[in-house]
Structures are given as structure tokens and as C-alpha cells.
Amino acid sequence: MASNILLIADTQCKPEQEWPHLAQLGRFIVDKRPDVIVHIGDHWDMPSLSAYDRGTAKAEGKRVYQDIAAGNAAMDVLLHDLHKLQAKQRRNKEKVYKPRKVFCVGNHEQRIIRHVNANPELQGFLDYSHLKLDGWEAYDFLEPVQIEGILFSHYFANPHSGKPIGGTIQNRLNKIKESFVQGHQQAFMYDKVYTLNRVLCGIVAGAFYLHDEEYMGHQGNRQHWRGICMLKDAEDGHFAVDEYRIEDIMEGRW
Template sequence: MGKTVIVYTCSHADPSCSNERFNWLGDLIEDVKPDYTIDLGDGADMRSLNTFDTRYPQAIVAQSYQKDIEAYNDSQDRLWSRYKLSKKKRPFRIGFAGNHEFRINRAVAHDPRLEGDKYGISFSHLQTDHWFDEYHEYVNSAPALVSYDGVLYGHYVSTGNFGSAMSTKHHGYSLTEKLACSATVGHSHKFHYFRKADARPSPINGLVAGCFKGQEEDWAGQANGDWSKGVVIKREVEKGDYDLQWISMKALERMYG
């Protein structure tokens, strides 16, 4: 019997934006009762550790590592603490590190003096061992790729020897061509789906799962309009095949807001 899975990615919890959307997602998870959930990474924005704002003092002043960590843990608390109160069965929770979480590792590698669980910078502050039953950090400076029920998951799939993230107009199709298996990724904030059914026993599916962002970004310009905000429900997941349902952020807010 196929499983039910809820997949979301690129939530970018940030102190400058409300986390109310995580209440809606938590309500959806309670109602759907999936076998497991998958967070494909970039759940924490970690704006304070970005390397792009060094020329803009006004942007730097507004940033805080502590507030970034608090925003992320608040987002997870809104999703999962309800189960401790209700005593309901919680789905199995799977998480992946994205390039924004990896900013913590990169900052420590750049200056090891910053590292410290109590007074410094540490990946442990994200409490991934508390919020997830299985969590996959970067491997060799690239997102982990792990298979569940015949679907390969990761924050992104890289191309070339330098590990650049795959990004094409037909992204879902490109995933099936490169990997020859079902794959689901995030990272681009866009939605694209391609189903390849041929002589093989089971079809393969390439999916780019949009994003779960709560606000537009000044730095992205017109690209904001290309982003698809919402979550994916996969039903009857078995051997890499599934029935796909897209729930937009607008629909989620209408149902639970």
C-alpha cells in the first residue's frame, strides 16, 4: 500500500517575517496525517551569515544571529509542539540541510574562533536532532541525496565538477534525464513537474517543489514573480511513483488562516 508524504522546502524563517504560515502547515499535517514529512532545506534563512550585504551597512545593522536562530526554532515549534499537547501520533519527520543552513558551517570554517555551542556559532543551535527523526547535513560541501520509497530527495542536484545547482527551464525533466530515477528537490523556489512513463515497470517523476517563503525579497527583483509558494502532498507513494497534489500558500491560508 502506497504512503502519504508532505514535502515542503525553502521556508526561510526570518525574524523580519511572521511565522504564521507554519501554523497553517501544522494544521494541514494534522488533517492529512501523512506517513512522513520531508523538509528539503533552507528552513532557516540565516541572513546574518550571508556574504552579500557587506557593502550595505543598513542591511547589516538589522541582522542578528540570535534572532535568526530564534525565528527558525519558533517555526518548528509551531509545527511540532502541538503533538506534545494533543498526544496525537506525529508523522515521521525527515529534514535536509540547504545552502542557507550551510552558512553556519561555512562561517565556522572561515573563522573557527566563532564556533561555540554556548557563546558562539554552532549548527546545534538549529536543534535538528529535536525537530527531526532523521536529518541529513551536507556531504562534501554539497546537499545530501537520500532515497525514500524510490524517490531521491535533496535540496538540489548538482551539475558539473564544481557542484553548481541544476537550474533549467525544464527542471523536472532534467532531473529524470540526469538521474534516471524519481527525484524531488527545492532550492530554486520554482515549481516544475515532469512524469516519464515508458516501457519501464514504474514511471519516474521529476519534481521541483516550489518554496514556503513568507515574503518577497528585494534582492530578487522580478524573480519574485517566478516563485511558487506552497507545499506538496504525495499520495500512494510506492517505487518512485505517486499521485501529486499542489497546495498553494493562498489555499493554505484560506483553509487555516
């Protein structure tokens, strides 16, 4: 049976933020009730462990525990309305809406593992167990998960270089050779390739947050796509797409 799959792009939650867009997305989930929810990763931004900022003024005052606490609090905001609905359904002895929830670890969460590898005295003390992922199926960084014939991963790497496969959707489909969905890149791209036996579909959708990223500069932030999408009637690698900009979610236009 075909599934409707909600794709949540990189949310990149940091300390001292508020997340009204995640609260609204939680209402969207309760209203639309997708069969599967996939968060494609980079929910915990982990700026305290950024190798780019280490040793600079930008790293001053940043703390690992604050980064983890921020992402955990944001996850509570996202799931608040879902948990409220489920509690009400249990009280009323109704059928409980339980979507499959899948989380693909992103490179920002993987900063934790890279930091521990560089500081082995932290082994057994700092790991993914601090992230509030109870109730989610969690897949490690770049470990693809297949749902309805579609591969989901934070991004897909070139096997020879380890770097993300880039370029057009057609180029990525040619390299991956499967229907795929990824985040990581602050853009929205969607297309199909027709082969002799099947249709391959690909999506890049890499941002669902309100803030600007300093490293992207004025032009990069202005041209930045922010939103979510619903993969409709996904089955055997094929799906249609409903795209929702972050403005649509914030204003309840769905």
C-alpha cells in the same frame, strides 16, 4: 506499503516575522496526517551570514543568535498542533500519530558551516546543534535521502561543477536518473519520464513563505510560486501529486 509524503518547501524564516502560514500548515498536518513529512531545507534563512550582503548596509544590525532564534520559534509554530495532538492522544491512551519527519539541510543553514570554516576559532562553538531539529532525521547539505524509491535533497548538483542541475524536469531526470524531489528554486515543476522498466517522477518546489525577497525584484516576486505538495501513494519511485498554494493553506482549503 505506499506512503503519503508531505513536502514542505523552503520556509526561510527571519527575525521580526510572524508565521501564520506555518500555524495553518500545522493544522493541515493534523488533519491530513501524512505518513512522512519532509522539509527540504532553508528553514533558517540566516541573513546575518549572507556572503552577498557582507560589507553592505543590508548587513547592518543582523545577528546570528537572532537568526537561529527566529527559525527555532517558527519550528515551534509549525509543530504546535502536532505536539498538542500527540499529548492528547497520550493522555487518552490512544494510538499516537507519529509521522516520520525528515529535514534536508539547505544552503542557508549551511551558511553556518561555511562561516565556521572561514573563522576556525568558532569550531565547537557554532554548529547545527543550535537548530531546533529534535525529532527530525536531519541530512547534511546535498546528502540525498531515499524514501519510497525517491531521492530527496535541497537540490542536486552537477558532479563536475557543483552547481545545481537546472532546466526542465526532463533534463534533471535525465541527469539524476532517479525519481527526485528538491526545493531551492522558487517555482513548481512536476513531470514524469517513462522508461522501459519504470516511471521516474521529479518535483521542484522551492518556496513556502509570505514575504517577498528583495533580490528577486518586483517581477520575480510576482511570478513566484509559493506552496506545499503531497506526494500521494508514493512507492518504488512513483507518486501522484496534490498541490496546495499558500493561499489554499491560509484559507483552509484542503
